[in-house]
Ligand SMILES: Nc1ncnc2c1ncn2[C@@H]1O[C@H](COP(=O)(O)OP(=O)(O)OP(=O)(O)O)[C@@H](O)[C@H]1O
């Protein structure tokens with residue numbers, strides 16, 4: 001039985017989709033069967049980061065409404081051994097499914113994949129509740145700013161209330177030259193906010209940004225410190241699945 005891992009954040013633009021695209025690539029390279037599901041209803045992004053936007057015909061709303069079978073909405077990323085994407089719908093009104101339908105889709109995918117990496121929406125609204133229906137684990141992504149940390153804490157509380165028992169934090173876009181400047185949250189601030197364990201810290205790096213915008217997960221560029229760091233984060237993510 002596969003596991004469903006969700007990315008979530010309070011604040012938008014913190015790096016959830018880039019994280020999912022990279023974990024998908026790392027885990028697929030390790031021989032695991034991976035499907036990435038874009039649950040950013042109306043704000044489809046993951047297909048672009050995964051470089052498969054030209055192959056999208058059907059989306060998750062089509063599957064949930066019964067307009068097409070799951071098989072037709074699965075887009076294969078041929079650069080990796082076993083990596084698929086289910087794109088989000090770009091028309092918000094097309095998405096009429098409820099939490100039970102989403103949980104049923106995850107249950108179906110659990111039968112065929114080792115990991116379902118769900119790219120969640122920013123914010124605490126109904127979209128988050130939908131994306132989180134029946135997930136096993138959530139990665140709350142935040143940047144090292146007071147607003148982002150506070151929003152991450154709210155997201156953590158909402159997910160806990162929604163029954164997502166296992167959660168971890170990922171701190172993204174860290175600029176090491178600004179750490180210790182007194183202008184950003186300190187490690188002490190961090191530890192007082194974070195209730196779930198820390199999955200990892202990812203540096204701000206223009207190479208991550210440029211690769212993502214070119215539809216290439218940065219982990220595909222071998223030998224860099226970023227690839228090693230994301231590899232270790234994948235190790236911890238697997239270890240946290242128990
Ligand atoms: N570690 C990083 N270093 C540099 N740029 C990054 C890093 N992580 C993400 N980015 C960039 O930040 C921007 C936002 O990333 P992304 O789309 O993954 O965020 P998101 O949390 O999924 O956003 P949304 O809330 O809109 O879904 C993108 O331009 C991406 O290239």
Ligand SMILES: [Mg+2]
Nearest residue numbers: 016017040045
């Ligand atoms: Mg996103």
